[in-house]
Amino acid sequence: MNPRRALPVGRRRPRRICVIEGDGIGHEVIPVAVRALRAVAPDLEFVEAEAGFECFERRGVAIPEETWDAIEGSDGILFGAISAPSEDVPGYEPAILTLRQRLRLYANLRPTVSPPLPGLRQGVDLLIVRENTEGLYVRTEWGDGESAVALRVITRKATERIARVAFALARKRRKLVTVVHKANVLKRTCGLFRAVALEVAREYPDVQVEEMLVDAMAMRLAVEPERFDVVLTPNLFGDILSDEASVWGGGLGMAPSLNLGEGPPLAEPVHGSAPDIAGRGIANPVAALLSAAMLLGTGLGREEGARRLREAVWAVLAAGYHTPDLPGEEGKTVSTAEFGERVCGELEG
Numbered sequence: 001m002n003p004r005r006a007l008p009v010g011r012r013r014p015r016r017i018c019v020i021e022g023d024g025i026g027h028e029v030i031p032v033a034v035r036a037l038r039a040v041a042p043d044l045e046f047v048e049a050e051a052g053f054e055c056f057e058r059r060g061v062a063i064p065e066e067t068w069d070a071i072e073g074s075d076g077i078l079f080g081a082i083s084a085p086s087e088d089v090p091g092y093e094p095a096i097l098t099l100r101q102r103l104r105l106y107a108n109l110r111p112t113v114s115p116p117l118p119g120l121r122q123g124v125d126l127l128i129v130r131e132n133t134e135g136l137y138v139r140t141e142w143g144d145g146e147s148a149v150a151l152r153v154i155t156r157k158a159t160e161r162i163a164r165v166a167f168a169l170a171r172k173r174r175k176l177v178t179v180v181h182k183a184n185v186l187k188r189t190c191g192l193f194r195a196v197a198l199e200v201a202r203e204y205p206d207v208q209v210e211e212m213l214v215d216a217m218a219m220r221l222a223v224e225p226e227r228f229d230v231v232l233t234p235n236l237f238g239d240i241l242s243d244e245a246s247v248w249g250g251g252l253g254m255a256p257s258l259n260l261g262e263g264p265p266l267a268e269p270v271h272g273s274a275p276d277i278a279g280r281g282i283a284n285p286v287a288a289l290l291s292a293a294m295l296l297g298t299g300l301g302r303e304e305g306a307r308r309l310r311e312a313v314w315a316v317l318a319a320g321y322h323t324p325d326l327p328g329e330e331g332k333t334v335s336t337a338e339f340g341e342r343v344c345g346e347l348e349g
């Protein structure tokens with residue numbers, strides 16, 4: 001056990017955040033989120049560490065030892081994005097997957113809320129609870145060029161613990177959990193996920209449970225997103241559905257997430273390193289800012305600061321300022337850095 005974590009609850013102590021920008025636009029959006037965190041919670045301490053594909057190319061290792069040391073001494077992690085090439089790169093494993101697995105961050109919370117943006121549908125407020133450790137992400141595959149096989153692992157233990165996270169969160173929300181699966185085809189794996197989730201549902205009689213096949217879910221999410229509250233899914237379905245859901249929140253540039261489990265909470269935007277726009281100063285920092293708010297609130301239990309940060313982001317958007325990925329008045333299109341300055345202006349002013 002990390003001795004820092006054994007401190008008595010309620011004792012004031014510095015909150016140390018390990019900051020990992022990662023690759024691509026991670027270098028642009030994370031500094032904005034750190035500035036905003038400093039403004040809202042001046043007692044936070046930040047320690048910077050490296051990880052990702054650029055680090056691998058430079059040093060031959062995706063997560064260096066000193067990064068693990070920095071994480072070990074931290075109360076939370078703010079992570080940008082990494083590049084994970086589709087070609088096999090010998091020796092490279094996507095750093096974010098290694099972090100989720102080694103830190104046993106078994107729950108990936110991916111909310112979508114309608115933002116105050118012109119032309120965007122209002123009334124969406126859903127939370128995807130993605131199992132984060134197993135499914136096809138055990139990444140055990142083999143093949144000989146003629147055929148290939150991937151292992152999909154679903155266990156009672158991991159399904160019970162992710163289902164409990166989903167039902168406990170639903171209890172504090174609109175009390176509806178949608179269990180997503182494909183048990184009509186994947187009888188063993190999705191069948192087990194479904195059965196265990198429905199068993200756990202019985203521990204929460206005040207929460208309504210429904211089940212939906214993932215293909216139907218993808219359709220319903222596109223036409224009637226307001227009907228969903230908490231969406232409980234195995235790993236890969238959650239990955240796919242969270243990109244889809246992000247559209248209702250203004251797109252990938254606006255979608256935050258928080259990974260929770262045994263190690264320090266790790267907040268990260270849902271988006272990737274966005275090589276198509278990296279280095280141009282135009283990436284939307286809202287996903288990173290809202291991830292930082294999740295880290296502060298749900299992760300570190302400092303809900304007041306998290307609320308202030310969210311409201312500052314919302315105020316800048318409501319005033320019409322936006323990065324180019326969002327619709328809006330031409331004259332109010334701003335850079336990543338300028339959006340960040342406006343958020344800090346809200347917090348400091």
Ligand code: NAD
Nearest residue numbers: 081082083084085252253270271272273274277283284325
């Ligand atoms: P992506 O999320 O990086 O980008 C998809 C599209 O959304 C691009 O057009 C991009 O410009 C846009 N976009 C993403 N974030 C944005 C932002 N903040 N502001 C404005 N526009 C934004 O996904 P991709 O292009 O499929 O993948 C690129 C790389 O990122 C790949 O190597 C992939 O493996 C990796 N990836 C990493 C993560 C992660 O670190 N968690 C997540 C997804 C993809």
Ligand code: IPM
Nearest residue numbers: 082084094096097239270272
């Ligand atoms: C995400 C990403 C990652 C995932 C990739 C980059 C490994 O798509 O965080 O959504 O598949 O989980």
Ligand code: MN
Nearest residue numbers: 239240243270
């Ligand atoms: Mn993804």
